[in-house]
Amino acid sequence: MPPENSASRALITAAVMLAVVMQVLDLTIVNVALPHMMGSLHANSDQITWALTSYMVANVIILPLTGLLVERYGQRKLMLWSVVGFVIASALCGQSHSLAEIVLWRFIQGIFGAALAPVGQTIMLGAYPPEKRGQAMAILGIGIMLGPILGPTLGGYLTDTLSWRWVFYVNIPFGIMAFLLMQMVPDSGKSAHPRPVDWLGFALMAVGFGALTAVLSLGDQEDWFSSRTIIILTLLTFLGLFFFVWRSLTVAHPVVDLRLLRDRNLSIGSLGIGIFGLALFGTMVILPIMLENLIRYEAFTAGLVMAPQGFGAMLAMMLAGRLLGRGINPRNIVIAGIVFGAYGSWLTTQYNLDISPGWVIWPGFIRGIGFGLITIPLFTLAFSTLSKAQQAEGSGIFNLMRTLGGSIGIAVVSTVMTQETQVGWSQMGGHINAFNPNLQNYLYAAGLTPNATTWQVMGNLLLNSQASMRGILDAFMLVLWGFLAMLPLILLLKKPKAVVAPDGAPGR
Structure with missing residues (x-):
């Protein structure tokens, strides 16, 4: 049931907005820092985009599991753990000193950030009565669009005045405030009979989409199909996605x-x-x-x-x-x-x-x-x-x-x-x-x-x-x-x- 107290509803809205804005902001705030990261991490313009791609690949892999995770752990607990993991991964991104490090921590950051927007949307819908849910989605939509507005400007300011590392460290105060306010969010509770997880289908999806992104990102550097690495990744893409589609169409509870x-x-x-x-x-x-x-x-x-x-x-x-x-x-x-x-x-x-x-x-x-x-x-x-x-x-x-x-x-x-x-x-x-x-x-x-x-x-x-x-x-x-x-x-x-x-x- 939606909370009757408007103050409680406002706190829930603030908690969700902080978490969602933090995650959306991270998609755009990093972009203006890419040229500075290239020098520090010894990467070219093609390689440094892995800092963006790895984050999004992790999102692709985890997004389909969001509903299953809510059934097992509840909305509030999932949001709390997501915020904590996102903040820790952000701090580790800020201390990276090589391309491999930033790609790894960005991938982990993407894993924890994937659930923030969809679960936040569900919490917002539950916090408002049916007649005000359009208003709730409008508020959330404005928060989501703050990323493209604030991200480049804030990222540029932090990069110029401090360093590119602060585009990640800035998530720490946002995350702490979101974690504290999230205590006000009512927990949906665990499902008594959660759906089974099709782990094989999940593994096939992760292999297929991960290999596809690697082919697109590494193809130009490796001279495409003259490279054995690209050929192997292409085969993994085809096999992973083929069997993922086949399994999704045949099992009772696909990912x-x-x-x-x-x-x-x-x-x-x-x-x-x-x-x-x-x-x-x-x-x-x-x-x-x-x-x-x-x-x-x-x-x-x-x-x-x-x-x-x-x-x-x-x-x-x-x-x-x-x-x-x-x-x-x-x-x-x-x-x-x-x-x-x-x-x-x-x-x-x-x-x-x-x-x-x-x-x-x-x-x-x-x-x-x-x-x-x-x-x-x-x-x-x-x-x-x-x-x-x-x-x-x-x-x-x-x-x-x-x-x-x-x-x-x-x-x-x-x-x-x-x-x-x-x-x-x-x-x-x-x-x-x-x-x-x-x-x-x-x-x-x-x-x-x-x-x-x-x-x-x-x-x-x-x-x-x-x-x-x-x-x-x-x-x-x-x-x-x-x-x-x-x-x-x-x-x-x-x-x-x-x-x-x-x-x-x-x-x-």
Whole structure:
């Protein structure tokens, strides 16, 4: 039963918000610190993204177990242990001195952080009476969007004034406050007859998804299928996912009930949210590298110019909630979001090394509007044809695809950046020679003479930066195509039944 005391409800809300914001903040606060982490941990731009990918892989593996863990340990105990584990892993991330260390502790951090958002959502729904649950989800949605707003700015400030390690240490005070307030959360208690865990299916899923992410992240470094490691990982991916799907369709209590994907809206909606995850997290990887490594922004400045994307998303989410409440067809809202997201991404494909901060702020704000208009309506469409009994299992699939899409998106975008940078360097480098009259005219116009020093400057500075910019533009183009790929999927979704607006008027 929801607590009658509004003060108790406020404390429960604060506890859940602190835990969820801490977890969401960690997804974005690390991004602006990546260029600084590269130097400290002796990693290149492709390798350092493992600090993001390992976290998301752990989320993918643990998310399907959330319901089973709640049945065995109860909501409050699971949240308390998750907060404690998350804080300890954050402290260990902060003291890392090698790439292997940060990847390990980020993986453990992702294991403990996976349950915070879904269990927090369940606690919030239970704390509010039915007529106020929409308000509870709106509050939680604003908290979730604080991550993209505060993350880059706070991460930049901490990195510039202290060090990149403080983007992890900052979780400690948040976690302590969340742990103390979580004592007010009523415990749901253990289930008298918890479902059995399909450990074999869980192991197959972990092997399949883990190997897939490793292939995408290591493929470019290992020259793809000329490497024995990549071949072995690809075989593990195929075998793990094949037998995971087979087992999920044949056992009585699978880890993920893939039989629900017979529902067209859930299957298409889950695929759409996976592509959305690619666009969202891919963008959050590209921008800090471009702003700090190529345009030479300080981390705090990079965070400031990235923050408007979060503001745009938060405003659009509130607008989408109001439009859905008035009965507007969610398909139309998602299509509008795709248009905004694609236009904002197209603007980024026009970037060069001389752009002003406004060229980062406005496309980011427009793209953020697209993110906000897509999220809630797509969730509504995916669940509109499911029965109430199926929604919990459907939520596991939907969240799994969103996180998996983000994990794959980070790996793919990083590979595209690295590969296309090498292609650009080779193509443009061929024109830098003493026999190119256009280059000689450029040097004379700039007051330079074609000597050995000039060739070194051209090769080491200008060519490297221009080639890196080309790789980044190709990665932005991939994000643009991600948005466009969502459009035909949305048109295939069934239109949900008419919704009754809050004032009792029939929905449009």
